[in-house]
Amino acid sequence: MTRLSVNINKIATLRNSRGGNNPDLIQVAKDCEAFGAQGITVHPRPDERHIRYADVYALKEILTTEFNIEGNCDEEKFVELVLATKPHQVTLVPDALGQLTSNHGWDTVNNKAYLTDMVKRFKDAGIRVSLFVDPVEEMVAAAAETGTDRVELYTEGYAIHYNQGFELAVAPYILAAKKAQEVGLGLNAGHDLDLNNLRYFADNVPGLLEVSIGHALISDALYYGLENTIQMYLQRLSHIPAGGQEVGTIGTI
């Protein structure tokens, strides 16, 4: 079964907008776990516009499920943070400074030597490593040569094209997933996954171990509440028994 890791960046964005501690990021993380999330993801950025480095230390103290930290290992401060807090998983993402959000995966072919060094640094510290990549077989194959444990497929392209034709939208992800299986890599996915597109992705991409979802999930929680929303996402990742019904609205949970 595919595990759900809730990205809580947007909770920090809301908190930071007023300078106080409302909403309380730590309490939200605990609640996500209590409501069924199987992991918590954060993506601290150098400007600390949402997750602050101090949040990462505080989260490490209280989380009881998988802790996944995403970020750019070009930043030595990020590397130090991850090595000091030792999450279960680090996901390396090639973001430029000041980027609005992640918008591409690693070129694992041209950065193979660099990534091999970085992967070793984290793995030597006992941290599982995942590399954020576009759904391109060549990038997945080259990722395996860095020694990484997993890749995370960047799903914005899937999310954009899903409503125009889901078979076409998912096709490169199926090929990339099969390549990951062939070269012995675990598979994660994330970015712009939502209640509408998640089930088809999870049902069709083989070997999907984990999805990290933030923006849409936190937005949905405004309407459905956090507990209902997490249950709805978990349901999209679960098998529907024959004759069963998709949970679609708050009243039907």
Ligand SMILES: CC(=O)[C@@H](O)[C@H](O)COP(=O)(O)O
């Ligand atoms: C790697 C990825 O797709 C997500 O971590 C995304 O970048 C979230 O970061 P923001 O919340 O800053 O958009």
Ligand SMILES: NCC(=O)COP(=O)(O)O
């Ligand atoms: N790795 C993807 C992630 O953590 C969340 O991305 P999004 O759902 O906020 O687009």
